[in-house]
Amino acid sequence: MERITRFDKPALGLLRPEIDKSLAELGERFGITLKIGNIRYDDDTFTSKIEASVVGADLKANDWSRYFWRFGMEKDWLGRTIEYCGHDYKIVGLKPRARKNQILIEREGRTYRIDAALIRLKMGAEKEVA
Secondary structure (H helix, E strand, O other): OOOOOOOOHHHHHHHHHHHHHHHHHHHHHHOEEEEEEEEEEOOOOEEEEEEEEEOOOOHHHHHHHHHHHHHOOOHHHOOOEEEEOOEEEEEEEEOOOOOOOOEEEEEOOEEEEEOHHHHHHHOOOOOOOO
16 A cells, blocks of 8 residues: 655545445445545645435435525425426426525436526516516
């Protein structure tokens, strides 16, 4: 095993897969998902955020049920399909802290962000948000 004497891109390239493996094992033991975020480093230290979630939890949908009203949405719009730019997209959640494009839509396994006003228009809602 190679000894790390300073944190740089190559060292973190070796270290990150080992961290991911350890987090996966720990997560499996407790029935949760653990992911390491972006790593910031200097020569002697590195920092990162670890995100944990319950296995099977849909965090996007969780945020929808808490904050849909804030954006003039209806609770039952989650999971509905809209047509946009010639394609069908499924409404899968929202990002309540986003400044723009708070609503999450999905097509063919890819998630996109779109403005709440456009969703209200597509759903035929006349509701305005204060």
